[in-house]
Amino acid sequence: MANQLYQNYTGTLQKIADIKYAAAVLQWDQETYLPPNGAALRGQQIATLTEFAHQQFTTPQLGQLLAQLQQEKLTPTELANVKLTQYDYTKNQKLPAAFVRQTSEAINAAYHAWVLARKQNNYSIFETPLAKIITLKQQEADLLGYQHHPYNALLNDYDPGQTVANLDAVFNNLIPQLQTLIQKISAAPQVNNSFLQQHYPKAQQWQFGIDVLTQMGYNFAAGRQDISEHPFTINFNSQDVRITTRIDEQDFANMLWSCIHEGGHALYEQGLPNQMYGLPLGEYASLSIHESQSRLWENNLGRSLPFWQYWYPKLQAIFVTQLQQVSLQQFYNGINQVTPSLIRTEADELTYHLHVYIRYLLEKDLITGTLTAKDIPTAWAELYKKYLGVTPHNHAQGCLQDVHWSHGSLGYFATYSIGSLYAAQLFTSLNNNGISTQIQQGNYTQILNWLRNNIHQYGRQFTGQQLCTTATGQALNSQFFIQYATQKYSSIYGIAL
């Protein structure tokens, strides 16, 4: 009986997954190969699938099935799946199908407006679609319910259990220490990274990215890389996990670390248990944990000296004229240059958190209504002036740089900082003497295995906090990041930090 009920449950959830992942394929297509005129109806097609999936997930039958299952004798794994589905079910029931469809359509309109507004440097094209998204997100917070702050309802979507109170505490500890570090660095003799801004032909950059991804362990039989406006990772099951990148021929820094970053996300998805397709234990734990995987590969590994001890000779052999005069140490220092700048995705590891913090401050105020879509460009400029000392010259360098709001992803940005903090803590745990030598040899097998064993295999079985505690022996502690940063940058800048 339990067995039959559990099969009904998995059958139902896997069909819902089929629809959700079909919508994801349409999304992937939209951002890679969709011909321009195809966009008009694509939004509607995705909205219909999203609505269908939502309908299937909110039927009374599923509610009854879940209730029945919790009366049955289930294995611990089965029970874990059922309880997480019950959590999702309860939450989803709070959102009416029409609201979900309206949101999906608003997101589609906002995404296309964002692309156009960015292209034409005209914020007003995006303002109304964004205002619509914000209104819907405020409604969503009300529908979902929250304690203390409406933004908590949205944060919880990306990082279960995350709160404004907790993030305020984390940022209040992190930001002042970072500001001090950044001030000391800016007073020191600067490192040169002008060698990055030369002509690096597209085809060679692409191939180098593919080589790095391959060596990281990204399985191209279970994924592929394509070009898109904004790099992303998307999965249709753990055996079809795709990434995208963009290439700037005049800036080597634009592609490679983004490529490693998405590769880190993709390794997580490829490492999720495929037999749990459509079930909670086949899904990632939280976006903060997801980001810890991408950041660990991008920064703790991909911007480390041992990593480049292996790769730099290969890179020099490909880009001979561009790099023959640049030593490994100069390259390493250059790629780790700390400079307050305008673009989040191109920011160094330290100022990156300031970019995130600015978005966090803005989103909190957008959700409470203290700030409106109209105010964004001015507020953006003020906060960038205050925290980074820079002013955008156009909206693509300013408030139109991120795709997230056009995707309706308010509450998402904080996971980037939390992810980096997790990454530093995880990397400290797995970083023993042998690891450094392996990295110098381009061998990441032990690292990937450690992540597979400590993070990937569990899916959503544990929360981010639980995974962190099990893997590292303690809860999230931002001092691991501060220690990592202090050690790294005191060496690069030759100063006591």
Add this chain to the structure above:
Amino acid sequence: MANQLYQNYTGTLQKIADIKYAAAVLQWDQETYLPPNGAALRGQQIATLTEFAHQQFTTPQLGQLLAQLQQEKLTPTELANVKLTQYDYTKNQKLPAAFVRQTSEAINAAYHAWVLARKQNNYSIFETPLAKIITLKQQEADLLGYQHHPYNALLNDYDPGQTVANLDAVFNNLIPQLQTLIQKISAAPQVNNSFLQQHYPKAQQWQFGIDVLTQMGYNFAAGRQDISEHPFTINFNSQDVRITTRIDEQDFANMLWSCIHEGGHALYEQGLPNQMYGLPLGEYASLSIHESQSRLWENNLGRSLPFWQYWYPKLQAIFVTQLQQVSLQQFYNGINQVTPSLIRTEADELTYHLHVYIRYLLEKDLITGTLTAKDIPTAWAELYKKYLGVTPHNHAQGCLQDVHWSHGSLGYFATYSIGSLYAAQLFTSLNNNGISTQIQQGNYTQILNWLRNNIHQYGRQFTGQQLCTTATGQALNSQFFIQYATQKYSSIYGIAL
């Protein structure tokens, strides 16, 4: 009231279209960019969408809505849509959802088996999945019901109203006349086409194809071309109509005419009224009419002397060493060489019908059970020996050459011949003195407009037979093809036919 009901109707049908076209996007992705390991779950994802679309199209609510609508005062256009949907609804209700899902899954398994069997030249890999398809198709014929012959039920899927009796009559007239023509040609001095089998680099072939498609009027803002195992056209609405091709660097004949052929299909889909998205009047009339469009462009235009008077100098400029010794007349004669051969898609315009006729004979017997999947290789060889005098050396050149059976498309092949016959008749009607000069100038505007006005704009409003009669002044008459062929080949082979 009528207005509100009609809006419910269009809303329902457009959501069903969203799901069906989403399945089509997954299909397109599967045959172009899907990483190998992604195939395992893709079949299930497509099956779920197909089942959902079918469920939505067979609800009692839709049945009631259609019944109500037919009591209301509707415009002629509205009534035409509703009546065609009623026809589809009645037909679909005959197929249980589980049967539709089973068929979709069997097709997926058969497709992958076909790819593998073809690659390994091992028919036995495909035999069992094909037997399953045949059984399901026999069941489908029984479920749908038929008069006189079970194959009629399947023919009707692709060409409404088509029957074994009618096709027997057409082929009984056509095949003997063709055999006589082919015999006379084979007794005449042969034309040389060896210049086609040289090295034609991929990139230049691809670009030439793109140039021809562009000049045909194929709108790349509403479509794109990619590479796949088997060329096909697929649409997600009339503003997103995609085609695929394959390129053989050692055989120029492999890509270009297939490219023009798919372009002809795509022009039809791009010409369907986009405001009728999801409704019958936004769909093609029949696959025979669809094929008439591709064949008209591929053969009546793309293998004509005026067409190459424009394109050949350009082709010679691209492939200088390959073609500098080949005159326009030699080229024209060569690309129209008539030779009994093994591969349908590479066959000339005359022997092509024999390839189709063989499949027609086989399918009729498979559906009645006179023949089984196991018998195919032997029966195939016997019929090819009898009608074309050739014997396949491997299955890829034989019974595994077509994707159709693996797609569950039994009853489809006859539309290729009927389409060619329509094409000849349509082309005779639009072919006045001015047209030839325009074709010599690479100007196809008048041709495309004529097809848009006489065929494309009507969607499914009229049957194939009705469109043919309206456009040409008479019902389908295979003598137009015989006349066209006699004239063309007597000139090429310099003989009286």
